[in-house]
Amino acid sequence: MNGPQWERTVTVTTxxxxxxxxxxxxxxxxxxxxxxxTGELGAGKTTFTQGLGEGLxxxxxxxxxxxxxxxxxPNLPEGPRPGGPDLVHVDAYRLESAAEIDDIDLENTMxxxxxxxxxxRDRVEHLSESRLEVDLHRSVGGESxxxxxxxxxxxxxxxxxxxxxxxxxxxxxxWPEAPELLESTSLGGGN
Numbered sequence: 001m002n003g004p005q006w007e008r009t010v011t012v013t014t015x016x017x018x019x020x021x022x023x024x025x026x027x028x029x030x031x032x033x034x035x036x037x038t039g040e041l042g043a044g045k046t047t048f049t050q051g052l053g054e055g056l057x058x059x060x061x062x063x064x065x066x067x068x069x070x071x072x073x074p075n076l077p078e079g080p081r082p083g084g085p086d087l088v089h090v091d092a093y094r095l096e097s098a099a100e101i102d103d104i105d106l107e108n109t110m111x112x113x114x115x116x117x118x119x120x121r122d123r124v125e126h127l128s129e130s131r132l133e134v135d136l137h138r139s140v141g142g143e144s145x146x147x148x149x150x151x152x153x154x155x156x157x158x159x160x161x162x163x164x165x166x167x168x169x170x171x172x173x174x175w176p177e178a179p180e181l182l183e184s185t186s187l188g189g190g191n
Contacts, residue, residue, distance in 0.1 A: 002171070004133070004169035004170055004171055005170050005171065005172075005175060005176055005177070006169070006170050006175070006177055006178045007167060007168065007169045007170075008167070008168045008178045008182040008183070009165060009166070009167050009168075010165075010166045010168070010182060011163060011164070011165050011166075012163065012164050012166060013161070013162075013163045013164075014161045015044065015047050015161060018044045018047045018048055018051065018136075018164060018166070019047055019048070019050060019051035019054070020051060021048075021051065021166070021181075022047075022048045022049070022050070022051025022052045022054075022055065023051040023052070023054045023055035024055065024181055025051075025052065025055065025179070025181060026051070026052045026053075026054070026055025026056045026114075027055055028179050028181065029052070029055075029056065029085070029114045030085065030114070031084075031085035031111060031112050031113060031114065032085075032110060032111055032114075032128070032174075033085075033114045033115070033128075033130075033132065033174065034110070034115050034117070034124065034127055034128040034130070034131040034132070035052075035114070035115070035116045035117070035131065035132045035133075035134055036117050036120040036121055036124060036125075036131055036132070036133045036134065037049070037116060037117065037118045037119075037120070037134050037135075037136065038118075038119065038120075038121050038133070038134070038135045038136070039135060039136035039137060039138070040137075040138065042138060043136040043137060043138045043164065044136045044138065044164050044166075045064075045118045045136055046062065046063065046064045046118075048134065048136060048166075049062055049087075049089055049116050049118075050062045052087065052114065052116060053073055053087050055080070055081075056075065056079075056080075056081055056084055056085060056087055056114060057075055057076050057079020057080040057081040057082070057084055058073035058074060058075050058076060058079065058086060058087045059073050059074055059076055061073075062087070062089060064091060064118070065089050065090060065091040065118075066091045066093065069090060069091055069092075069094075069095070069104055070088065070089070070090050070091075070104055070106075071088075071089045072086055072087070072088050072089075072109065072113070073086060073087040073088075073089065074086050075087075085112060085113050085114045086109070086112060086113040086114075087113060087114050087116065088106065088109045088113045088114070088115045088116070089116050089118075090104070090106065090115065090116065090117040090118065090120065090124075091117075091118045091119060092117050092118065092119045092120045092123050092124065093118065093119040095123060097123065098123055098124070098125075098126050100123075101117075101120075101123050101124055101126075101127070106124075106127060107127070110127060110128065115127070121133070125171075128172070128174075129172045129173065129174075130170075130171060130172025130173055130174030130175055131171045131172060131175075132168065132169070132170055132171070132175055133167075133168070133169040133170075133171065134166060134167070134168055135166070135167040135169075136164055136165075136166050137164060137165045137166075137167070138162060138163075138164050139162050139163045139164070139165075168182055
């Protein structure tokens with residue numbers, strides 16, 4: 001498996017900043033884009049996806065698809081991107097393999113939607129030759145949980161305004177270089 005073509009790290013201090021960063025990123029997304037979100041419980045995956053939905057102009061009401069696996073949020077004609085892509089939001093936490101991902105038939109919506117898969121690492125890479133990986137890490141005890149570190153399963157999700165580190169990685173021809181948004185964001189710095 002080939003590594004990422006680039007990696008950028010952004011630090012946000014509030015849930016509102018996480019939402020705003022995702023809404024801004026949504027302006028760069030196109031139908032067919034695949035985003036793979038990783039992060040412990042309470043890291044902000046749903047907040048990030050809600051921001052993407054707002055930026056894409058899809059029907060509001062994005063919640064975690066934990067119990068239904070897949071939720072489709074259609075683009076709204078009166079939204080900021082009329083005629084833009086729908087948002088397909090997937091929770092792959094309980095899916096064990098790429099074969100189980102294939103069983104939910106995401107191929108039917110990949111060409112017309114932006115697909116966001118929570119907990120999708122090592123399960124969805126076969127769906128597209130390009131993907132954007134987004135790792136969200138919340139601070140626990142004042143220290144950020146870094147990539148590769150033991151994942152903290154912290155069920156206290158009430159503190160939405162603690163700092164988060166968001167690591168973006170681009171894979172494949174769709175993401176040959178980091179979006180300028182991640183280079184010059186006022187929310188954090190790029191590597």
